[in-house]
Amino acid sequence: MTKHNNMSRSWRRVAVNAQAWTPTAKEFAGAIARVQRDERERILRFRFIQDAKSSLVGRLLLRYLVQEELGVPNAEIELVREESGRPVLRCPEHVSQLRFNVSHAGSYVVMAADSEREIGVDVMDHRRPLHDDVERFFELMTTTFTPKEWDNIRRSDTHGTALLEFYRYWTLKESYIKAIGLGLRMDLQRLQFASDPRLSHAQDDLMAVVDGATCEVDGERLSDWTFEQCHLDPRHCVSVCVHRSPGSYRPQPFVIMDTAAVIDALAPLREDELDDPAVMGIFAQMKDKPQRQ
Ligand SMILES: CC(C)(COP(=O)(O)OP(=O)(O)OC[C@H]1O[C@@H](n2cnc3c(N)ncnc32)[C@H](O)[C@@H]1OP(=O)(O)O)[C@@H](O)C(=O)NCCC(=O)NCCS
Incomplete structure (x- = not known):
């Protein structure tokens, strides 16, 4: 298990390769007995095993964070x-200052937290889209980015790097939308990002964090938000957006943890469901998701 100590605060940026976790039906039942019943029901409705694992690991990560950061045992986390x-946490006021966000894409589930400021995180897998060629895919996404953002994305000379740049911009935009909690209600054309060019040269040190990306909202530069960007591996890029001025804190690298370590750290909420035959049966019926190349 990854070791942490209170000083490092290393559980505030955690990434887990949820798809590397290949649980038996009993192990899956044991893991889902550690999240709230409403989430258990939601996760069991997924058709694809990959989606169920990502969603479950996301919930486990949030519970792990709250337990490690605030010392609240799993059974008391709501x-x-x-x-x-x-x-969000439903907790007494002093506890609910903790801010956090989760994202899942491809193999990874990521979680980012801050002790008091709004935070959003987004991870993307930048392999080719499953059904479209890259040009067709970009056409479908035209309104996601401003003309200037598209210039930056398309400046890359091969489709592979243009896709990577596309997803870097995507995660930046999503991280902000998620930090302010607006989801689909935000007009994406109001936001104009410039990705940190140092990220393109960070391929040799994948997890190195750069924090020079900038954002304008309706033409006004956002000066009190910081955007941290890094790669988790050659296929996944991630952005974290924090409501803190650039330079006012030290950006944090992601710590990679195993799903099993997160599960082990959390006590089951319902001992009698650790080998629930109903859950094991549903898990056995879930299908594999078609894979991108
Ligand atoms: C939730 C949302 C903000 C992001 O969804 P997503 O990118 O498909 O998925 P992610 O894996 O990054 O994030 C999902 C997680 O974010 C969290 N979340 C859900 N709604 C959220 C919101 N309004 N704000 C912040 N976080 C939210 C949840 O933990 C969710 O996981 P869970 O349901 O398993 O608990 C969604 O509203 C959305 O799809 N927005 C799209 C906006 C858009 O068009 N973007 C284009 C590219 S910029």
Whole structure:
């Protein structure tokens, strides 16, 4: 298990390769007995095993964070969703200052937290889209980015790097939308990002964090938000957006943890469901998701 100590605060940026976790039906039942019943029901409705694992690991990560950061045992953690769908803690006031956000894409589930400021995170897998060629895919996404953002994305000379740049911009935009909790209600054309060019040269040190990306909202530069960007591996890029001025804190690298370590750290909420035959049966019926190349 990854070792942490209170000083490092290393559980505030955690990434887990949820798809590397290949649980038996009993192990899956054991893991889902550690999240709230409403989340258990939601996760069991997924058709694809990959989606169920990502969603479950996301919930486990949030519970792990709250337990490690605030010392609240798993049984006392209650997460609720705001109207927009964003999960938040239902806790006494002093505890609920903790801000966090989760994202899942491809193999990874990531979680980012801050002790008091709004935070959003987004991870993307930048392999080719499953059904479209890159040009067709970009056409479908025209309104996601401003003309200037598209210039930056398309400046890359091969489709591989243009896709990577596309997803870097995507995660930046999503991280901000998620930090302010607006989800689909934000007009994406109001936001104009410039990705940190140092990220393109960070391929040799994948997890190195750069924090020089900038954002304008309706033409006004945002000066009190910081955007941290890094790669988790050659296929996944991630952005974290924090409501803190650039330079006022030290950006944090992601710590990679195993799903099993997160599960082990959390006590089951319902001992009698650790080998629930109903859950094991549903898990056995879930299908594999078609894979991108
Ligand atoms: C939730 C949303 C903000 C992001 O969804 P997504 O990118 O498909 O998925 P991610 O994996 O990054 O994030 C999902 C997680 O964010 C959290 N979340 C849900 N609603 C949220 C909201 N309004 N704000 C912040 N976080 C939210 C949840 O933890 C969710 O996981 P869970 O349901 O398993 O608990 C969604 O509203 C959305 O799809 N927005 C798209 C906006 C858009 O068009 N973007 C284009 C590219 S910029």
